[in-house]
Amino acid sequence: MSTTTTSHLREQWMAFRQQHPKTRIRDAAHTLQVSEGQLIAACTGPRVIHLRHDFPALLQRMPALGKVMVLTRNESCVIERKGIFEDVRVESRHVGVVVGKDIDLRMFFSKWTYGFAVQDDAALGFKRSLQVFDGQGHAVIKIYALAATVLSAWEQLVQDFTAATQPDNIALLPAAPAPVYAEQVDGRAFLQEWAALQDTHDFFPMLKRYDVSRIQALEIAEGKFARRVGNDCVKTLLEQAADTGLEIMVFVSNHGNIEIHTGPVHNILEIPGWINVMDPDFNLHLKTDAIAQCWVVEKPSADGTVTSVEVFDARQEMIVQFFGKRKPGHPELQAWRELVGRM
Known part of the structure; x- marks a missing residue:
């Protein structure tokens, strides 16, 4: 996606926000015929920062942030849980586990492709968060700051994991083919x-x-x-x-x-x-x-x-x-x- 195109997309998003302030970014991206990840990337700059592709190490830093809100969704359901990251297990580079009375996750890192730190911006409709997308630009997980979050630890984490390059686009990867199952089963x-x-x-x-x-x-x-x-x-x-x-x-x-x-x-x-x-x-x-x-x-x-x-x-x-x-x-x-x- 060219700089001209991404700049136009950012302008489209801001215009859409003015007309439809209550529409969620995922739905807006669908209307604009792009992925949510592309829309976020088009806003790269002071309010959107690309993160290094080292998600297990990033997760190990999460307990220091204190109370946060973790959001996971699919096409039909959204779950949001507030709490503290406790036991973070990322020894495997493929599957990570977070266990605790509040935050309980099973993470499949092969699908974690693009990460962003997003800052508060009312005009863009953004709230301070860490957001991870798959290769098709679909959101995998979002972690939001709360009033009780330790912002000094948050800001240090963002600084430490800021990527060396900050493009205003992402390259979408082809989706995996739909699975084909057996026609005859014993x-x-x-x-x-x-x-x-x-x-x-x-x-x-x-x-x-x-x-x-x-x-x-x-x-x-x-x-x-x-x-x-x-x-x-x-x-x-x-x-x-x-x-x-x-x-x-x-x-x-x-x-x-x-x-x-x-x-x-x-x-x-x-x-x-x-x-x-x-x-x-x-x-x-x-x-x-x-x-x-x-x-x-x-x-x-x-x-x-x-x-x-x-x-x-x-x-x-x-x-x-x-x-x-x-x-x-x-x-x-x-x-x-x-x-x-x-x-």
Whole structure:
């Protein structure tokens, strides 16, 4: 993208902001027929700084920032969790893990391509944040500063990770081809292996071995380990969890990051087309008209059956997963099983 083009894009964004001040940048980028990452890069300068491609090292510095807000989204769902980075594990250059009572992440670094430090700018609609995008310019993770954030540590981090070059564009990479799955599956063998699971983390490798999609797997297991439920189940689940104080786990992911909330939910707000959790340190925004399928899924484990509610869009992509709060070595909550059993 030429300098002239990127300058024009920046001007387009500012003009769009004046006309549509409440439109989110992701939606604006779609309207302007560019990726969000391209739109951010076009604003490179005092308010947008490219970061070095050393994300594991950057993450190791996150605990020093104090309380922040971490945002992860896919096409149909946004999760926002406020808290402190505690145990950051980035020994693997491929998968990073953050564990803590507030911030809980599983990060796939092969998808982390472009990073930016963004400063507050009302005209551009920017808030102080660290933002990472994949090779197609789609947001993988965003980390926002809060009133309680240690800004001196934030500013030092940005200084230390500023890239040597600061172009006003990014080179988009071709997206990976859509996976092709097996047309014929030995359903009996597949279900036997499912029945023998000892750890929920072994479920995805099992799908890979049989070359099946998640929806294929659920259809094979329907009536034994899976049952389809109504697309309004998320509203019911959240409202009942809020009414009873039941602690749940909420997983929202894209191909570069999984963000997890564990704990209660309180303030459930439904507006046309959306179901939301609006709690002080946890927000969830789920586009209800994007829901195409919902399943209750049971997976055997050494700790007993683990039950999830899995929500998919029309492309059969996972939107969000719900579990009862649990830790390895402990059975899942009976109250969670009873809630799901009523669906």
